[in-house]
Amino acid sequence: MGFEVDNTFRVIEASLNGSLARQKVIAHNVSNINTPGFKRFLVDFEEQLANPQRKPAQLPLKVTRARHISIPVNEDFAVTRDLSPGLRADGNNVNLEQEMSLMVKNNVYFNAALNQINKKIAVRKYVLSDGRG
Amino acid sequence: MSLLSIMDVSASGLNCEKLRMELIAQNIANIETTKTSAGGPYRRQVAVFKETLRNELNRSANPGKFMGAGVQAKIVTDNAPALMVYDPQHPDAGQDGMVAKPNINLANEIVDSITASRAYGANVTVFNATKSMALKALTVGRG
Numbered sequence: 258m259g260f261e262v263d264n265t266f267r268v269i270e271a272s273l274n275g276s277l278a279r280q281k282v283i284a285h286n287v288s289n290i291n292t293p294g295f296k297r298f299l300v301d302f303e304e305q306l307a308n309p310q311r312k313p314a315q316l317p318l319k320v321t322r323a324r325h326i327s328i329p330v331n332e333d334f335a336v337t338r339d340l341s342p343g344l345r346a347d348g349n350n351v352n353l354e355q356e357m358s359l360m361v362k363n364n365v366y367f368n369a370a371l372n373q374i375n376k377k378i379a380v381r382k383y384v385l386s387d388g389r390g
Numbered sequence: 391m392s393l394l395s396i397m398d399v400s401a402s403g404l405n406c407e408k409l410r411m412e413l414i415a416q417n418i419a420n421i422e423t424t425k426t427s428a429g430g431p432y433r434r435q436v437a438v439f440k441e442t443l444r445n446e447l448n449r450s451a452n453p454g455k456f457m458g459a460g461v462q463a464k465i466v467t468d469n470a471p472a473l474m475v476y477d478p479q480h481p482d483a484g485q486d487g488m489v490a491k492p493n494i495n496l497a498n499e500i501v502d503s504i505t506a507s508r509a510y511g512a513n514v515t516v517f518n519a520t521k522s523m524a525l526k527a528l529t530v531g532r533g
Contacts, residue, residue, distance in 0.1 A: 364523060
């Protein structure tokens with residue numbers, strides 16, 4: 258049994274990346290709240306994580322030695338654009354309240370995933386210390 | 391994708407809203423200015439916003455990738471005609487007693503300043519949320 262008994266770390270990492278992607282999209286939407294004609298972006302990473310057909314974008318790190326390990330970084334999540342007309346006269350469809358609630362939810366999600374990682378690491382530490390830790 | 395680059399996105403929003411606020415202050419300060427170095431009355435200046443997309447040249451190479459990187463602003467002079475006011479006592483009055491006043495509507499400027507201030511606050515909120523995420527990410531492995 259290796260250190261990675263299960264895929265939890267990998268899954269949590271993917272969801273952290275998804276959460277980051279969402280935070281970036283929200284920041285972009287909010288910064289463009291006064292841009293005429295701007296259409297908001299959204300990223301549904303939960304659905305993409307649940308999709309068994311999903312092929313993670315493997316962007317391997319460049320390795321300079323054959324024995325270096327290339328870690329797949331930056332799983333890319335598809336970002337879609339909401340082209341609905343919106344309620345405003347200038348064609349912008351960013352709704353500040355919606356973005357803020359998405360952001361708070363995303364924040365909680367991110368914290369939850371990090372707590373999960375910390376707990377996993379704590380369990381590993383406990384085991385490594387023969388249960389005395 | 392890093393949390394720090396998300397902060398840059400919010401920072402671009404803060405920057406543009408600040409510029410808008412500056413222009414509003416400039417407009418209101420000059421609401422009675424009838425003489426400028428360019429001649430004629432002061433003209434209203436507006437910040438025009440545009441979405442920033444990173445790496446626009448390579449966008450066609452990977453179409454599904456998110457390229458958003460915040461917002462950028464440009465200063466544009468409002469070309470609406472000057473406001474003609476009848477004031478024969480004014481030193482800049484013409485033969486007919488009309489004075490060309492800046493094309494500024496105070497109500498518009500005040501409403502714009504409120505919008506800019508709210509948008510600035512929204513960007514600050516996102517920035518702080520991103521910051522708390524970054525700080526939380528530093529605790530990995532401590533638990």
